[in-house]
Amino acid sequence: MKLVSFLHSGAPRWGVVDGNRILAAPASLPSLRGALREHGTAVLSQATEPIDPGAVTALPPIPDAEKVICVGLNYADHIAETGRDKPSHPVIFTRFADSLVGDHAPLIAPRESVTFDFEGELAVVIGKEGRRIPVEAALDHVLGYSILNDGSIREFQHQTHQFTPGKNFDASGAFGPAIATPDELGDLSGHRITTTLNGEVVQDSDLGQLVFGVADLISRISTWTTLRPGDVIATGTPGGIGAAREPKLWMFPGDRVEVSINGIGTLSNPIVEDDDHSTAA
Structure with missing residues (x-):
């Protein structure tokens, strides 16, 4: 389904x-x-x-998500390209639901920076409430899986120790096209996750390469917050991000970025200019 x-x-x-x-x-x-x-x-x-x-x-499959919990540094190749050590606990940050758009909706390249980067990710949507969920029961709380592009303004992400500013520009990320229930995918290992920019593959990995798997993430996250139906966990991005390349590879107006996971589909978004010229009253 x-x-x-x-x-x-x-x-x-x-x-x-x-x-x-x-x-x-x-x-x-x-x-x-x-x-x-x-x-x-x-x-x-x-x-x-x-x-x-x-x-x-x-629209995003859950356009009014109460929690969008994002995980960083969760693929070995991405950890290596950042030069960081493998984390002993998941690296957690949050996105606001209103920073995400749906399939085919434009992503806005903000005028404050040119460092607009792509991050294709598997998203987990919670279907049953739980707190302190044991690992062995965690997958029973999954409604299904989707795709999230955690579009990141790297200049703002790295201004502080917290990722929040660079992860929450208006319409900087995308979520969709659908939620595939677990029976549609079966074992996640072997399912490819691929990101393309203007038709060129820039990220290509296997969901089985997650450092912290879905059940582990649900169990750990539910230790400190109650997970409720409609909450979303973005499980991290594989290697290949634009910030780790030489020369850097950023997204600009006129580009198109697509993230695909076999069994779920393809999330496709054009990049457009920031035409919001509003100022504070």
């Missing part, structure tokens, strides 16, 4: 991909996150209204 969120006739909806159509949930349940929290995963069976995918605008 693949789950999507979208705008239809200007209103937010969600549904299930069914071949060449979408089966939408009732309009009275506009938020997948809200529906899961109120009704549990049984609510997925209520997605029965056929809708033409050509009549919708894609």
